[in-house]
Amino acid sequence: MARTAEYSIKGYLYQFLRYLSEILAAGDGTTITIEGAIEDIDVVSPGLTTAVQCKYHEQADKFTLSKIYKPILLMLEHFSTNTALTPEIHYRLFCHFPGETGTRPLSKAELDIVLATNDKGHKAIVARIAVGVDHDLFRERLTIEFGQTTDDLQAAVVASLKAKGFSAEDVEAIIYPNAIQRIVDLATQSTITDRTVDPTIFLAALHTVRKVTFTRWTRELVTREQIFKRLRQDLRRSLGFNPRARHFVIDPGTIDKFDDEIVRFLRRFADAYSFKYTHTNPPLFTFVGNYDVGALQARLHDANVRCADGFVGGSEFRVKELLRQPWRKRAQPTLEFRLRLARREMVTGLPPKRPDELFLVNVPDDPWVHPDVDVHRFEIERLSDLEYALQLRNNYA
Numbered sequence: 001m002a003r004t005a006e007y008s009i010k011g012y013l014y015q016f017l018r019y020l021s022e023i024l025a026a027g028d029g030t031t032i033t034i035e036g037a038i039e040d041i042d043v044v045s046p047g048l049t050t051a052v053q054c055k056y057h058e059q060a061d062k063f064t065l066s067k068i069y070k071p072i073l074l075m076l077e078h079f080s081t082n083t084a085l086t087p088e089i090h091y092r093l094f095c096h097f098p099g100e101t102g103t104r105p106l107s108k109a110e111l112d113i114v115l116a117t118n119d120k121g122h123k124a125i126v127a128r129i130a131v132g133v134d135h136d137l138f139r140e141r142l143t144i145e146f147g148q149t150t151d152d153l154q155a156a157v158v159a160s161l162k163a164k165g166f167s168a169e170d171v172e173a174i175i176y177p178n179a180i181q182r183i184v185d186l187a188t189q190s191t192i193t194d195r196t197v198d199p200t201i202f203l204a205a206l207h208t209v210r211k212v213t214f215t216r217w218t219r220e221l222v223t224r225e226q227i228f229k230r231l232r233q234d235l236r237r238s239l240g241f242n243p244r245a246r247h248f249v250i251d252p253g254t255i256d257k258f259d260d261e262i263v264r265f266l267r268r269f270a271d272a273y274s275f276k277y278t279h280t281n282p283p284l285f286t287f288v289g290n291y292d293v294g295a296l297q298a299r300l301h302d303a304n305v306r307c308a309d310g311f312v313g314g315s316e317f318r319v320k321e322l323l324r325q326p327w328r329k330r331a332q333p334t335l336e337f338r339l340r341l342a343r344r345e346m347v348t349g350l351p352p353k354r355p356d357e358l359f360l361v362n363v364p365d366d367p368w369v370h371p372d373v374d375v376h377r378f379e380i381e382r383l384s385d386l387e388y389a390l391q392l393r394n395n396y397a
Helices: 002-025 065-082 108-115 120-128 135-141 150-163 168-187 199-206 224-239 258-273 293-302 319-323 383-389
Strands: 031-034 041-045 048-056 088-096 102-104 142-146 246-250 284-287 339-343 357-361 374-378
Touching: 002 031, 002 041, 002 048, 002 150, 002 168, 002 199, 031 168, 048 065, 065 088, 065 108, 065 120, 065 135, 065 142, 088 135, 108 135, 135 142, 150 168, 168 199, 168 224, 224 383, 258 293, 258 339, 258 383, 293 339, 319 339, 374 383
Parallel strands: 048 088, 088 142, 246 284, 246 357, 284 339, 357 374
Antiparallel strands: 031 041, 041 048, 102 142
């Protein structure tokens, strides 16, 4: 199952890479739509529309015609009712099979074999194809292109970005991962208009990007080593400031084995950044949803990490109590509490003083986001990702 999941992820990434490739290769006046009206990618240029279907078959031993029956039939179905459209629509089946390269046509005999399929689902598509469709014209407009492996396609995309004038260091660590994430975001939009981009505008926006993006796709990218190195480098300086006010907003329900790992994570963070006399502003960790913060505080107490929770009289919550400074002892460095904990919904309104840094972990946005606050966004599947980024471990596991 893990192997199947890996191939599924690569399949999605392959489609996103192909989309980015089309953006990088587009000419003037071209627009590109992901999850288009026709296929996975619709490339609309003056006088021609190219509908691109992407298929990734790394797990297959070799290419067989049966592997591409469905996309061919779906393209023929669309062609059969849109033959006379202007501009003309051409079809490209972009796929990867081990050992296959270049392009090839679809022969008349092969199309006849595809149309004679006995597969129940495929026969339903055949039944929808308009009677009298010109098979020869369809074959003229269809190209089967065998693409590179995912890693090789990524390397080609990175090279193309460098050729667009981005610095090599920025491409690998910042520009490329941001480009992929923007395409992921586009793919989730509900309307075709919102999934359509002008390549010139898309690339111009990338020139304004200055921060590393850390998303669930980061670990799938060939430049991940450079991404993590740059991210740690960017965070190292700010993490070194002792009195820095840091607020975290975390969604526990989206992180694997969160409850098993959170105490170790918070203890490591406190041991690194909230243990000295000069650490006057313990970090605030807030959790969205119904996470049991009280139980977490008890577990941390047993792990010798004291926390402020903002409660007075046992049941009344006060933001001022949560955000007050701890008393400290200089002679024997002691902090009254080393962390602050709360459910996010309890901390209503803006804090009396804005944080210096806001860490959003699997949270798309938050009212505390402000132009004057340094915002770090993370999409993670496990807390070890965050530990590595925050210098709490030296190896990326």
